[in-house]
Amino acid sequence: MNDSSNSKKPDHLAASSSRLRAWEKNTLEPTLAKSPERQKEFTTISSYPIGRLYTQADLANWDSTRDLGFPGEPPYTRGIHATMHRGRLWTMRQFAGFGSAEDTNQRFRYLLSHGQTGLSTAFDLPTLMGYDSDHALSEGEVGKCGVAISSLADMEVLFDQIPLAGVTTSMTINSPAAVIWAMYLAVAEKQGADWKKISGTLQNDILKEYIAQKEYIYPPEPSMRLVIDTFEFGMKHTPKFNVISISGYHIREAGSTAIQELAFTLRDGMEYVEWAIRRGLPVDEFAPQLSFFFNAQNDFFEEIAKYRAARRIWYKAMTDRYKSVNPRSWALRFHTQTAGCSLTAQQPMNNVVRTAIQALAGVLGGTQSLHTNSLDEAWALPTEFAATIALRTQQIIAHETGVTNTVDPLGGSYFVEALTNEVENGAWDYVRRIDAMGGMVRAIEKSYPQREIAEASYRYQMAVDKKEKVIVGVNDFVTPEKPLEVLQIDEAVAHRQAERLRKLRSERSTADVERRLTALRKASKGSENLMPYIFDAVKAYATLGEICEAMRTVFGPYEEVAIT
Amino acid sequence: MLEKKIRVLIAKPGLDGHDRGAKVIARALRDAGMEVIYTGLRQTPEMIASAAAQEDVDVIGLSILSGAHNTLCPQLMKLLHEKGMDDLTVLVGGIIPEADIPALKRSGIAEIFLPGTSTQDIIDFIHKRQAQPR
Numbered sequence: 001m002n003d004s005s006n007s008k009k010p011d012h013l014a015a016s017s018s019r020l021r022a023w024e025k026n027t028l029e030p031t032l033a034k035s036p037e038r039q040k041e042f043t044t045i046s047s048y049p050i051g052r053l054y055t056q057a058d059l060a061n062w063d064s065t066r067d068l069g070f071p072g073e074p075p076y077t078r079g080i081h082a083t084m085h086r087g088r089l090w091t092m093r094q095f096a097g098f099g100s101a102e103d104t105n106q107r108f109r110y111l112l113s114h115g116q117t118g119l120s121t122a123f124d125l126p127t128l129m130g131y132d133s134d135h136a137l138s139e140g141e142v143g144k145c146g147v148a149i150s151s152l153a154d155m156e157v158l159f160d161q162i163p164l165a166g167v168t169t170s171m172t173i174n175s176p177a178a179v180i181w182a183m184y185l186a187v188a189e190k191q192g193a194d195w196k197k198i199s200g201t202l203q204n205d206i207l208k209e210y211i212a213q214k215e216y217i218y219p220p221e222p223s224m225r226l227v228i229d230t231f232e233f234g235m236k237h238t239p240k241f242n243v244i245s246i247s248g249y250h251i252r253e254a255g256s257t258a259i260q261e262l263a264f265t266l267r268d269g270m271e272y273v274e275w276a277i278r279r280g281l282p283v284d285e286f287a288p289q290l291s292f293f294f295n296a297q298n299d300f301f302e303e304i305a306k307y308r309a310a311r312r313i314w315y316k317a318m319t320d321r322y323k324s325v326n327p328r329s330w331a332l333r334f335h336t337q338t339a340g341c342s343l344t345a346q347q348p349m350n351n352v353v354r355t356a357i358q359a360l361a362g363v364l365g366g367t368q369s370l371h372t373n374s375l376d377e378a379w380a381l382p383t384e385f386a387a388t389i390a391l392r393t394q395q396i397i398a399h400e401t402g403v404t405n406t407v408d409p410l411g412g413s414y415f416v417e418a419l420t421n422e423v424e425n426g427a428w429d430y431v432r433r434i435d436a437m438g439g440m441v442r443a444i445e446k447s448y449p450q451r452e453i454a455e456a457s458y459r460y461q462m463a464v465d466k467k468e469k470v471i472v473g474v475n476d477f478v479t480p481e482k483p484l485e486v487l488q489i490d491e492a493v494a495h496r497q498a499e500r501l502r503k504l505r506s507e508r509s510t511a512d513v514e515r516r517l518t519a520l521r522k523a524s525k526g527s528e529n530l531m532p533y534i535f536d537a538v539k540a541y542a543t544l545g546e547i548c549e550a551m552r553t554v555f556g557p558y559e560e561v562a563i564t
Numbered sequence: 565m566l567e568k569k570i571r572v573l574i575a576k577p578g579l580d581g582h583d584r585g586a587k588v589i590a591r592a593l594r595d596a597g598m599e600v601i602y603t604g605l606r607q608t609p610e611m612i613a614s615a616a617a618q619e620d621v622d623v624i625g626l627s628i629l630s631g632a633h634n635t636l637c638p639q640l641m642k643l644l645h646e647k648g649m650d651d652l653t654v655l656v657g658g659i660i661p662e663a664d665i666p667a668l669k670r671s672g673i674a675e676i677f678l679p680g681t682s683t684q685d686i687i688d689f690i691h692k693r694q695a696q697p698r
Contacts, residue, residue, distance in 0.1 A: 029632075125579040126632055137608075140635025141579050214581025214605055255584050345659075345679040378679045380631065380661050454587050461588045465682045474680040485661040489631065562604035564574075564590040 016056045028052075034505060045299035045469070046257035047459065048422075054414035062417060063314055067312070068320030071407045074319075076311035077420065078408035079366040080331035085404035090362075091369035092394045093170055093335065097146035099493045101157035104147040105135060108162060110384065116391055118369060119162070119200075120170040122146035123180070128215045130176040130548030133497035144491035145381070146172075150497065151543045153504050155183040156190070164194035169200035170245070170335070170369075175217040178203035178226050178531060179547050182538040185238070199240035201291055201335070202371045204230055205247045207268040210444045212254035212453065214560065217548060222555035226530060227272060228279050231286045233531040242291040244272065245335060250296035251449075253341045255457020258302045259423055261295060263430030264440075264449050266313050270437070271440040273322055283322045287329030295360035296341045301419060303358070309424035310334065313431075330331050336362030337371040345378040347473035348484055352430075356393050364410055370394055380486035431456030447563055501543065508541040516540050517550045524554035569696050571621040575603040575612045577640070578632045585657055586627035592683035593625075598690070609636060615641040616652065623690055628658040633668065641672045653693050657681070 043049045051058070062068075072082035081087055092179055094116055098103045108119055126138035132150040133142045142148050149155055159169075164187065173180040181202050188198050206223040207214045216223065227244065234243035242487040248265035256264070269290065276286050296303055314332035318324040343351045347446065352375050359372045372390040374382030382390070398404060405503035410416045437443045444450070463469045470476045518531040530551075537547050567647045576583055583605060594600045601619050603612065610674050616624050628636060637656060644652060656668065657677040674693060677686055 051670060125632075129579050131579075137579060137606075140632035141630060144631035145580075208580075216581075253582075253584070255588075343679075379659065448679070453590075456592050457584050458588055461592070461683060465684055471680070475682065486661045486663075488663075491635075560605070562602055564587050564594075564600070564602045 013056060019058055020055055029077065040363075044258065044302040045297055046259065046302060046456070046462070048257070048259070050419075054418050056414065058414055058418040059421075062421060064412075067421070068411060068417070074327075075315045076331055077308050078411050080311065080333060080368075082407075084366060084407040085363070085398075086407065087403065090367050091168065091397050092116050092117040092391060092398075093118040093122040093168075093369045093371055094387060094391055095122050095170075095172065095337070095371045096387070097124070098487065099143040099147065099489055100496055101147055101149065101154045103143070103493070105158055105160050105162070107384070107387075108158075111387070111391065112162070112167070112235075114388065114391060118168045118170065120371060121158070121172060123171075123173055124148045125215075126150075127180070127544060128173065128175070130179075130217050130544060130552075132501060132543045132545030133494060134501050135545055138494070139489075142491075142497055143489050148493065148497050149180065149183070150501055150545065151504055151541055152183050152186050152538050153500065153541060154497075155180075159184075159187050159191075163193070164188045164198055166190055167193060171200065172203045174203055174206055174209050174213075174215055175223065176544060176548050177202050178230050178534050179538065179544055182531065182535040183544075185535065186538055187553050195238050197240060198238065199230065199242075201242035202230065203247060203293070204244040205268065205293075207271060207440055208247050208265070209443065210558075210560070211251055211264060211268075211449045212256075213250040216558050216560075217552060218555040219558045220444065222524075222551070223322060223558075224272075224275050224441065225527075226551075228276050228402075229529045229531050230282070231272075231276050231282055231289070232279065232529055234289055235281065235286045239289070241289065241335075243286075243289045244274065245291050245293045247293040249293050249295045249337050251453065252297065252339065254453050255460060256453045257456050258297065258299070258306045259426035260430065260449075260452055260456060262306050262310055262313070262423060263427035263434075265292065265294070266310065266317065266427060266459050267431050267434045267440050270317055270321065273318075274439065276291045277322065283318075283324050284326035284329050287318065287322075287324060288326065292332055292334035294334055294336055294362075295339050296336050296362040298342050298354060298358060300357060300361050301416060302423070303361040304365045305416060305419035305423045307334070307336075307362070307367065308416070308420045309364070309427060312420075312424055313427060333368045333461065335369045336365070336367040338362070338373045340373055340377060343373060343375070343378040343508050344471060344474050344498070347479065347481060348375050348378065350473055351375040351378070352389060352393065355390065356397070359393055360397055360401075360403065363403060364408075364486065366408065376484055376486055379484055383485065383487045383490070447561060450560075451563060504541055504543070512540045513537070513542045513546070517542055517546060520547065521550045521554055524551050569597065569599045570623065570690060571601070571619065572623040572625060572690070573601050573612070573616050573619055573621040574625045574627065575604065575607050576605050576616070576627050576651060577607050577609060577612060577636045578628060578630050579606060580628070580630040580632075581605055582629050583627070584630045585629070586625075589627070589657065589683065589686065593687065593690070596687045607670060609640040609643055611648070612640055613647060616644070617647055617649065621652070621653065623653045625655045625657060625686075628656060628660070631659070633658070633660055634664055637668055637673055638671045645672075653690070655686070655689075657686070
């Protein structure tokens, strides 16, 4: 994508390449003869080869006007705002959720009182899979990986004394996203908050579920319909809400390389845009509400190159492929989370250091919001102690390091610019391959991204096992240690949830719930937007499980072909 | 004489879909010469016990990262006992707080492998265990 057709080298490039050759002969060669390098090959954590030295010669086809530009202007390599973190720091958005709605409400209020600037909700596995807390398959899972939300009643408790008009909330929910969002909007309505003004982010990214995280309920086609329903609803009613967070995070956690994370995420984004356009939605009316979410792994420069390349790819895709004319559709806005899979159970205090470096990459890469993981997360959900250090890590980067004093401080670095180009080119190769398969839904059905990720994750594990990749405290620098204090979630949460559901079912109007669920089932068989039907059912206190089941009877379940 | 291959069932019980570990282990054990059957996602303890019986496996490897191990593992161990399959080696890999390990071992789990374990350690453990007369 960065090929330049003029083959004649300008004079300054020719001069610099002759100086480079002189350096190689006079300085490098004698050094290598005396003491060879530590390794034959140097590679990123993704096994991408990295050169000894980057110079002007590596940017021969690079054009600073075309490829770098200025912040806040296409192609957005340097960031999407003119002043970036000088103008406004990123939102410090710590993902939190465990136990009951009461437990998480308390943690939310604790984090807000300690200077956190946005909320982010983690739901438990039953909620993520569309089951109520008292469903047989929920046994043992209630409140464990996040908060248990089975109905609007739980959602009301979750945001008790938190005015939704004044806080932005991110909700990590995918297959049942439309239902959980309807519950959130119902709470906002009850609080008297104006839907036109509330803002936040719904993850709502079903494609990466099929690819990586595997929390799906329905087959791809009806799932995509639900996603586009939320786009359409959001466009009309909640213009400030990000209706989707197109996520590479989980793809990376599943073991992908940085280039795969970038490529599959951006191609997912293109898939959503294409489905929405096919629905008849004008690209520039829904695209400003799309947002992205990337991982921050240990390989510092590879990550920074990835974020910079992401912005450039999205700008090109929106303008070249989808003929967008609204700059608000061109700028890729993203959230970053440090890499959970990089945390070690061994010597867990070291995770504070890993997380700080990863977070720094996110900041230097121009993130809009950031979650830093807690040191104890290879053992359990974080304690309050560990969660506080994680938040403080961001505050130290923001207020003590000085990295926010200038926009894109790494811009123009030979290495960073060359790597940004290479990462971008690698991602476009994947995008073209997926285009040739007929798009991302088709590629998923062929298990293509799943297989690519499984290969990469196996290669990485073998490299770690052979100590080709060192992990401090795990395969090198090992010391004996004492167990860590971790957060324990007991089964009392499940019992309380079951009791609350029993009470809810006895107090609400069964006839009203039935009528609204029947209407939803009927609409599911047609092609109408399902959001109004879901919203109606939510308001009558139909449960998450009931609403998802109503749609499941029409859409059917999804079963993946397991590959190993 | 050709040695009988060790048969292993890799299973993911519960609602969690994070299958990176399960898939890596399945492949590593296969590359080490074992016969590996992967159940796929969202298997109940009943489904796992009957798959283990049907496939006549020597080892079951459970991958659990969701915190549901204290519920799921005892359920599976009870079912295996009822089916007279006590001689099976059951291993757990995943995110398991240290405080939970003694109770899991008492329920009959042979070993718990935490994050950071090398695949070779697991292969060695299985070979050693299967070589022991029981």
